[in-house]
Amino acid sequence: MNRREFIKACSLMAAAGLLFGCRKIPFVGETPSAPSLKRFQDEVKLALSKAKESLNLVRVNAPGPLKVAGASLVNRFGMAIDLDACDGCGKCILACNLENNVPLVTDEEAADGRFMHWIEPHGAAPFMCAHCEDAPCEKVCPTGAANHTPDGVSAMMYKRCAGSRFCGANCPMHARKFNFNDAQKMGLAHQFNSQVPLREKGVMEKCSLCLHRLQDDRARFKTEAALLPNGGEWLGRGVKTACAEACPRGAIVFGNWLDEKSPLVEATRNRQLYAPKELAAFGPSVVYMMGKR
Structure with missing residues (x-):
């Protein structure tokens, strides 16, 4: 039992003592049945109907090598969302929810427009964590739960999160x-x-750029490369995030900003790139594209 689980167990015992006789306390292992797929689909539809204001976008340059200690010289993963192709259908939101087991919220929270979705609709555009190079979120985390991988992913270590x-x-x-x-x-x-x-209750969560898919591909590549005399460098080629995979119009492109053969670099080569004005100065790895250069 780790520290979080111990504190949680003590809190539950104390709460049970205070509330005994007032309400039913579930036994260990007793949980309600898992919600159906339709409930997740219905929640996405509701979220789309409560879309936030459109993004305030400004021009940015294509992301380059990370200027942080320990950063990879060959990998920086990110995405570009083509606003000329996106029609705001919400399939990316549902795919992300299912891929990452994003939970539903209560009816009261949903009515207020508060969802746990890692992708939010802003106008007709999907918005998720931009995986900034100079991520302001990571600077204030007291436990190091919010951290940056060498490949440019702003990641979360849930067991470290203290819920500050x-x-x-x-x-x-x-x-x-x-x-x-x-x-x-x-x-x-x-x-x-x-x-x-x-x-668990009490932790922060957000888009991970489907880090588990990248980790699986890295492991596969290393296994195959070990059998070859010159295995080469892992560049994450062929990996797609769940949202990119689900987009029927191909409006979300995932890839490696430092790999000239990446579909991300090819898709953005002659496009104008944008980022939310609030994030532009922090070097986002997830950007938007419109028009031609």
């Missing part, structure tokens, strides 16, 4: 979501993907 919410407050776009609910016990969580853990 400093990272969420310091993100200009508030891309991180705080788990106010014990989604599993409330019947708001469904583990569609066994590769991604269900998160």
Whole structure:
């Protein structure tokens, strides 16, 4: 039992003593049934109907090598969203929710427009964590739970998260979501993907650029490269995020900004690139494209 689990167990015992006789306390292992796929689909439709204001976009340059200690010289993963192709259908949101086991929220929270979705609709554009090079969220995390991988992914270590919410407050776009609910016990969580853990109450979460897919591909590449005399460098070629894979119009392109053969570099080569004004100065790895250069 780690520190978080011990504190949680003590808190539950104390709460049970205070509330005994007033309400039913679930036994260990007793949880409501997992919600259906339709509930997740309906929640995405509701989120689309409550879309936030359109993004305030400004021109940016294509991301280059990370200027941070320990950064990879060959990898910087990110995405570009083609606003000339995107029609705001929301399929990317649902795909992300299922791939990453993003929990539902209560009816009251949904009515207020607060969802746990890692991708949010802003006007007709999808918005997610931009995986900034100089990420303001990571600077204020007191435990190191919010951290940067050498490949440019702004990642989360959930077991380290103390739930301070400093990272969420310091993100200009508030891309991180705080788990106010014990989604599993409330019947708001469904583990569609066994590769991604269900998160606990009291932690922050956000887009991970489907880091588990990148990790799987890296492991596969290393295994295959070990059998060859010159295995080469892993560049993440062929990996797609769930949102990019689900987009029927090919409006979301994932790839490696430092690989000239990456579909991301090829798709953005002659396009004008943009980022939300609030994030442009922090070197985002997720950008938007419109028009031609």
